Amino acid sequence: MNKMIYGLFFGDSITYGEYDGVFGGWVDILKRYALQKYNEGNTNELILFNLGIGGETTEGLVNRIPHEMKARNSADGNIIFIGYGANDLAKKDGNQLVNPEQFKTNIEIAVQNAKQYSKDIYLVSILPLSENIDSKVSPTGKVRTNEDVLIYNQILKTIATENSLNYIDFHSVFLQDKEILLSKDGVHPNEKGYGMMAEIAIPIIEKYL
Template sequence: MIYGLFFGDSITYGEYDGVFGGWVDILKRYALQKYNEGSTNELILFNLGIGGETSEGLVKRIPHEMKARNSADGNIVFIGYGANDLAVKDENQMIDAEQFKANIETAIQHAKLYSNEIYLVSILPISEKIDSKISTTGKIRTNEDVLVYNQILKDIATENALSYIDFHSAFLEDKEILLSKDGVHPNEKGYGMMAEIAIPIIEKYL
């Protein structure tokens, strides 16, 4: 029995998807279906996404979460952060780029105690409608910052020989169709596309 642990914010959690419950929930159902159809391994997926969380929260909880959900048969870890870290509120970035890099690297060190299978998940592009504008929560996000933080994730993945899941590129062209009304979270179509991209990854463990 292999465990898949998905750490992240509201996009990992699946917010704004009233149809499928988000990309991780789609993967959960897929893994269960494959097991019922006779796949070799039972893959149990845990959605550990928390709305509004930054990489600061991840660093605090990952040692405990990993310890509590550690399978003797192996663990797969997905880390998807940055959309909240890069947001600017009251003229301050929630978590600046340097600290973001340090936090993700710390989290990876914790994850490596339990797993060699670690995936970094890219930040999604944001809608042009909200780029550089103050949201209802008082936060400003820019696509420019998204590129900077995604580059940090790519570099960390390369340096640590980890896999990088590039949802950003997949969304870029049709983002206005794949994002929900708030311009940050995917809609059900967007979450469906994320799951399609991620299914071949989890297939390897089934």
Template sequence: MKYGLFFGDSITYGEYDGVFGGWVDILKRYALQKYNEGSKELILYNLGIGGETTEGLVKRISHEMEARNSAAGNIVFIGYGANDMAVKNGTQTVEPERFKANIITAVQKAKSYAEAIYLISILPVSANIDGIAVASGKRRSTAQILRYNRILQEIAGEYNLNYLDFYSGFVADKELLLSRDGVHPNEKGYGIMAEMAIPIIEKYL
């Protein structure tokens, strides 16, 4: 059996989805259903941690992968940036250059175990919080999201990785796909994410 390991923040974890448990949980159920129907076995691990940035990722990715290393092969998904690019008290949580270095470090560590690596874009935010500090004190803007997404795309191109562009799948209908907080998807949004990711999962079933 192969393993799929999903690293990320609360959006990977599935926060704010009380119906399906988030996009990774939807994929877990899909892979299990396919296995029961006769497909190859693919075990998916949701390793998302709410509030985490790439600083946390580089500290734990090797340990996490050592603990879940399939001899048949591992597929790694890396979904960060929503917390890194947030500004709080006038300071960017993780500056763009540091963000890029952290992602590259994580990719290099993952390559020791992974047969395929997918970098995941940052989602858009709702218009009513774009550039505005919310209750947590964090401020996110479309300009910064696009800047950090460009970094992810550049790394994907430079290191021959896959890029999963959830941003493009969301942006036109973002007000219908985001939760009340304007940052996390709602159950419909998580469903769209799962639909976009299912063709990737099917390649390994």
């Protein structure tokens, strides 16, 4: 029996695929891959929704995940990806947009919402920052540090362990070659970086094809 499974990718501009004018980001690469596999005769149809919004923090996620999940709920099953933190940890005027405690609470609320629709939930790590922008004020007045990236990623790992969720560790893969995998702004991947993310994620979605 053919199944129609939905994959929902919640996140910020890195989920959306900003700064990738070639492939449209890692989620769009996965969308094309899933469609190709279906056209080649795979049993299940996996429909992927890119629900990334540039600049969004977990505050936005908490507000919209109940509505988004209800609107896109497949009777055959859902896979949910949650990728946040790069905006939450940014400091503006000395204050983080979403502090670590609130970040933890927000992710936990989102996970509880997601669990109503799926057992297949993946938390996505925050990427490392380029040394060029680490601790420096950006043109938008925000400051991000690699130290904070580690703190917020640890929160994600802990939540994944406590809730028996999957954790996708893009951070470790990027770390050594981050200067060639990140775009000029030092936060978003470039085409090569997004391609690497898709390569890591393809075996995950293949399980549902």
